[in-house]
Amino acid sequence: MFYNGNSLDFIPILLNEFIIKRTKEILRGEHVSDLLIWEILGIGTILTSIISAISQLRSELARVNKTLNKIALLIGVPDEVTEDVTEELLSHIAEGKKIKAIKRYRMVTGHGLKESKEYVDSLTKEIT
Template sequence: MDLFDSRIPRLEKRVARIEHKLDLILAHLGLTEPEPWSDEVNALVRDGKKIQAIKVYREATGAGLKEAKDAVDKLG
């Protein structure tokens, strides 16, 4: 393993923390940013394709199954 490979996990954690902080700031300001995949997920929910919507949500966000299911359930 070279030096670059050993830094990746640490950098991924730092990016995740930064993204979390930005999400908190946006929520505090009452701002929302539409996600490019959200239209597809909404359309799948409208068409009764909940499982496919969960799959698309997970692929787009990296969310776990429960988190994705909860998010899709809120839509429909």
């Protein structure tokens, strides 16, 4: 097991090792007791905590992203999408190739699927 100290990647590894070890013990008939239930509940609690932390981090990241976009607009950072790309996206949308437009937007900007779909949807609303 390797841990670089920069993330929580080691937690799933530890849990996986623990689960494998316990499963082997149970299959051999060793250590089968009420503690198994408590161990499973403990693992569930840990996983719930991890999921909650990830959700909070996503919310914080979205907030920071919105703030950075506002700052970029205030200081005049140019938009990632040029007029040529916008025309190309509009052409794909008009031809009914929305997925191709989303892929092109992702390639140009490096944005994720959700952001790309939202952008293409906003262009679609402008057309109609």
